[in-house]
Amino acid sequence: MNTTLLAFFIVAFISLVAAWRVITDPSILHAGLWMGLSFVGVAGIFLLLEAEFLAGVQVLVYVGAITTIILFGIMLSDVGEVRVGPEPPGWVQAGAAWHRGLRHAFPLLVAAGFAGTMLGLYTQSGWGQLRERPLELAGLSVGGIGRELFSTFALPFEIASLVLLAALLGAIVLAMREEER
Amino acid sequence: MLVDWVASLYQSVQATFVAHGWPLWVLAVLTAVLKVAGVLVWILLNVLFLIWLERKISGHVQNRPGPVYTGRFGLLQTLADALKVLLKEDVIPAGADRWVFVLAPLVAFVPSVMIWVVIPFSRGVQAQDLNIGILYVAALASFTVPSLLMAGWSSDNKWSLMGALRSAAQLISYEVPLILAELGVVVLAGSLRLSDIIAAQQRSVWFLFLQPVGFVVYFIAALAESNRTPFDLPEAESELVAGFNTEYSGFRWSIFFLTEYANLLGMASLAATLFLGGWSGPFLPPFVWFVIKTYFFVFLAMWIRWTLPRIRVDQLMDLGWKFLLPVALVNLVVTGVFVVL
Structure with a gap:
């Protein structure tokens, strides 16, 4: 086994376990921190794919902005612990135990299903062939990404920023309405 | 040689x-x-010196001598303090969230060391010349906020939490103009790689002269990012005891202290690289130039810290969002137009 593959398995394992803990951790703040770790793991996978720019942006945006904002929101909103899933039915002990097991297994099942779907999509779309070409030529260098964003993908890029702007304005409007009450 | x-x-x-x-x-x-x-070793030696320098400068600014007893000119003062801190009891509060409490100093300290991977000390003396140099530094800097939030939250103490929230708000506000100011330099140099940026400055002039506005924005934002006066609201003693690290003691506290000065040093050396041409300079060896330029910024930051009063929270937000951000954006647009023409 070569070192890249080994590194991939380690990083992937860390991000998967972290993602699983995001759903199962009873403390919502810990869930937020696990989410940050999971994002860092994804950045590690980008690094292994030699997409340094994407890895940098991943950390900058997902750890620096999104995780921070979510942690910030949690701290401002005074929720200590959240219950995960509905209460187990008290009249069947075996059922309750089964339910407890399910409570931890269910997120894993969902994750596995999602991973299976995505893997199916990847194999169908023929993205595996991208690996044949050097990534610099595939337009994944910093300059290449910049040029692509401002030419081929200019319109989708602008649409994405418009959506974000709309979300921002919506958030401001929601916050204002709260203030008036 | x-x-x-x-x-x-x-x-x-x-x-x-x-x-x-x-x-x-x-x-x-x-x-x-x-x-x-x-x-x-480089970071630890420099931090030992920086803490001594800070105390000396603060002393002289306030018309008193600063540390004098330990060693010549009090040079061994920091060493004595470090030993004292290491021997102190390491207290973890009973109500603390143990894991997060223990992890927070590490999450703060490791990125401040990792920044030095890309800093060029001299010609070819650089641990790794990454092609995403500046982006790498910016990405690492974004770990600071989560680490402070972790420290503040896990301490289970209202002052720690208030300090952490303040610092998170402050760092988020100033990260945007900081990165926009760095982008001006990147647009001029046409590369994110730090060695290319130095090479571009050797070809023309220091970017300080081409990016005066960007430089001012960078410096103010960097001061705010390193939580130093006039932006030290997260650790305002008169309001918050000591801010996010109130509950920390002994070794863990010293890690936070170390991180603060490592970040100051990193910020100064990055400023020297981006705006003053890094290690390039006549007559003296490149490494000496690097140290001189870095310490110029360090001195500037300390001078400002001991001269200016702390600004208010609303002023802090106004300065960040209503002044620095538009100025940085305009600067970036002007630079882009200049480069295209």
Whole structure:
């Protein structure tokens, strides 16, 4: 086994376990921190794919902005612990135990299903062939990404920023309405 | 000449490895460990000196001598303090969230060391010349906020929490103008790689002269990012005891302290690289130029810290969002137009 593959398995394992803990951790703040770790793991996978720019942006945006904002929101909103899933039915002990097991297994099942779907999509779309070409030529260098964003993908890029702007304005409007009450 | 000597040593060691058929990854791991050790020694020595310098400068600004008893000019004062801190009891509060409490100083400290991977000390003396240089530094800097939030939250103390929230708000506000100011330099140099940025400045002039506005924005934002007066609201003693690290003691507290000065040093050396041409300069050896330029910024930051009063929270937000951000954006647009023309 070569070192890249080994590194991939380690990083992937860390991000998967972290993602699983995001759903199962009873403390919502810990869930937020696990989410940050999971994002860092994804950045590690980008690094292994030699997409340094994407890895940098991943950390900058997902750890620096999104995780921070979510942690910030949690701290401002005074929720200590959240219950995960509905209460187990008290009249069947075996059922309750089964339910407890399910409570931890269910997120894993969902994750596995999602991973299976995505893997199916990847194999169908023929993205595996991208690996044949050097990534610099595939337009994944910093300059290449910049040029692509401002030419081929200019319109989708602008649409994405418009959506974000709309979300921002919506958030401001929601916050204002709260203030008036 | 030292650089050449190290390079030739590396080559001879590599030749030995090849000759004996030893696996080359062992060599790679060895060089990586040596680089990390070198960076750690550099940071620790500098932080020891920086803390002494800070106390001396604060003393002289306030018309008193500063530390004088321990060693010549009080030079050994920090060493004595470090020993004292290490011998102190390490208290974890009973109500603390243990894991997060223990992890927070590490999450703060590790990125401040990792920044030094890309900082060029001299011609070719750089642990790794990454092609995403500045982006790498910016990405690492974004770990600071989560670490402070972790420290503040896990302490289970209202002052810690208030300090952490304040610092999070402040760092988020100033990260945007900071990165926009760095982008101005990137647009001029046409590369994110730090060695390319220095080369671009050797071809023309220091970017300080081409990006005066960007430089001012960078410096103000960097001061705010390192939580120093006039932006030290997260640790305002009169309001918050000591801010996010109130509950920390002994070794863990000293890690936070170390991080603060490592960040100051990193910020100063990055400013020297981006705006003053890094290690390039006439007559003196490149490394000496690097140290001179870095310490120029360090001195500037300390001078400002001990001269200006703390600003208010609303002023802080106004300065960040209503002044620095538009100025940085306009600067970036003007730079872009200038480069295209």
